Amino acid sequence: MADAPLPPPGTTTDAFLFGLRTAATSVFAFVIIFTYIGFGAMCHDYGLSVGWAMLSTVLQWAGPAQVILVTGLGPGTALIETAVAVSLSSVRFLPIVVALIPLVRRENARPWHLMLPVHFMAVSVWVEAMRHAPNMPREQRIPFCNGVGLALLSLGTIFTAVGYYMQAVLPALFGAAAMFITPISFLTSTARNARLLLEKAALALGLTIGPMLAYSQVQFDLLWTGVIGGTLAYGLHRVHRSRSAKA
Amino acid sequence: MSATLSELGPVLALILFGFLPNEVWRLVGLMLVRGLDEKSQIIVWVRAVATAMLAGVLAQLLLSTSGPLSSIPVEVRVGAAVLGFAAFLIARRSVFAGVLAGEAAVMLGTYLFAV
Structure with missing residues (x-):
C-alpha cells in the first residue's frame, strides 16, 4: 500500500498550495470531472440554465443531492418532498464534519473561521483531508483543507459548464457511467483509508x-x-x- | 421583466429546496463539534458512524430502484461494484484502478443488458 506523501514544511500558503496540488493529482479530480460533466449534461436535458447548474454545484457541492433536486424540480413532484429527499441524501455531512473538525482546527479558532472549510466538505475532500492532515503541523491543516476543497469545487463548477455544452455529443451511456462513479469511488476510497x-x-x-x-x-x-x-x-x-x- | 422572474424562480427553488436542506448538516456538524477534541472517544465513535453511513449511502445508490442510478439495472451496478472492488484489491489498493475497472464494467453491462 502506498503511504500518503509527507507535506513540505512551510507556511500556511505552502499548505494551501500543497492542498491544491494534492487535489489535482488525486483520483477525485477525475471523479469530480466525470461526475459534473454528467450533472451538467443532465441540467441541459431538464431545460435548466448553465448558470443555474453551476450555482447548484457551488452551493450544494453534493452529487447525489444535486441529481435529486434536478429530477425533483420537474412537474408532478411536490417541492417539499424534494427538499426532504435532498436533505436525507446529505446526512453523511454531519458525521464527516464532526470527525474532521477536531483534527484540523486550532485552539483559538472562531466558528466562522471554519465556515468555508465546512462548506467545502464533501466525501472527496474528507477522504484526502483525513489521509494527509494527521501528518501536518496543526496550523497548516485548515489551509490544506481549503486548498483541496477550493480546487475540487472549482473543477466541479467548471466541468458542470463543460458537460452542459457537451450534452449533445455525449453518448447515452455516459450519463449512467457518470452517476456510477460516486458509489465506486466512495467504496474504494473508504476501503483504502480503512x-x-x-x-x-x-x-x-x-x-x-x-x-x-x-x-x-x-x-x-x-x-x-x-x-x-x-x-x-x-x-x-x-x-x-x-x-x-x-x- | 418576466424573463427575470422566470429565472428567479429556479434560483429561489435551488436555495430553498436544494442548498438549505443540504447545508444544514454541515452547519449542525460544526455546532455539535464545539468543545470536542480529536483524542476524545466520541470522535473515534463518530468516525465509525461516518464510515458506516457512507457505506449505507453507497449501498443505497447501488441497490435502489429509484434515484440517480435508476437507468442502470441493479444486477449491472452490483456486478460492476464487485469487479471494481476486486480490481482495487488486485492493484494493491489503488482507488484509480478500482474506479476505472468499475466504470468499464458498468458501461459494458449497461450496453449489453439495459433495455
Whole structure:
C-alpha cells in the first residue's frame, strides 16, 4: 500500500498550495470531472440554465443531492418532498464534519473561521483531508483543507459548464457511467483509508445493515445505519484494543 | 421583466429546496463539534458512524430502484461494484484502478443488458 506523501514544511500558503496540488493529482479530480460533466449534461436535458447548474454545484457541492433536486424540480413532484429527499441524501455531512473538525482546527479558532472549510466538505475532500492532515503541523491543516476543497469545487463548477455544452455529443451511456462513479469511488476510497479494524468493521457493517434497513422500510434508514453500524464497529474496536493491551 | 422572474424562480427553488436542506448538516456538524477534541472517544465513535453511513449511502445508490442510478439495472451496478472492488484489491489498493475497472464494467453491462 502506498503511504500518503509527507507535506513540505512551510507556511500556511505552502499548505494551501500543497492542498491544491494534492487535489489535482488525486483520483477525485477525475471523479469530480466525470461526475459534473454528467450533472451538467443532465441540467441541459431538464431545460435548466448553465448558470443555474453551476450555482447548484457551488452551493450544494453534493452529487447525489444535486441529481435529486434536478429530477425533483420537474412537474408532478411536490417541492417539499424534494427538499426532504435532498436533505436525507446529505446526512453523511454531519458525521464527516464532526470527525474532521477536531483534527484540523486550532485552539483559538472562531466558528466562522471554519465556515468555508465546512462548506467545502464533501466525501472527496474528507477522504484526502483525513489521509494527509494527521501528518501536518496543526496550523497548516485548515489551509490544506481549503486548498483541496477550493480546487475540487472549482473543477466541479467548471466541468458542470463543460458537460452542459457537451450534452449533445455525449453518448447515452455516459450519463449512467457518470452517476456510477460516486458509489465506486466512495467504496474504494473508504476501503483504502480503512487501516484500523474500526473503519474496516464500520464499512462492512454499513454495507450489510444499510440494505437490510432500507428493505424493511425503516424511516431514516441512513441515520440508523450510521449509528448502529458505527456503534457496533466502535464496540469491536474497544474489545480488540483491550485484548491486545492484555496480550 | 418576466424573463427575470422566470429565472428567479429556479434560483429561489435551488436555495430553498436544494442548498438549505443540504447545508444544514454541515452547519449542525460544526455546532455539535464545539468543545470536542480529536483524542476524545466520541470522535473515534463518530468516525465509525461516518464510515458506516457512507457505506449505507453507497449501498443505497447501488441497490435502489429509484434515484440517480435508476437507468442502470441493479444486477449491472452490483456486478460492476464487485469487479471494481476486486480490481482495487488486485492493484494493491489503488482507488484509480478500482474506479476505472468499475466504470468499464458498468458501461459494458449497461450496453449489453439495459433495455
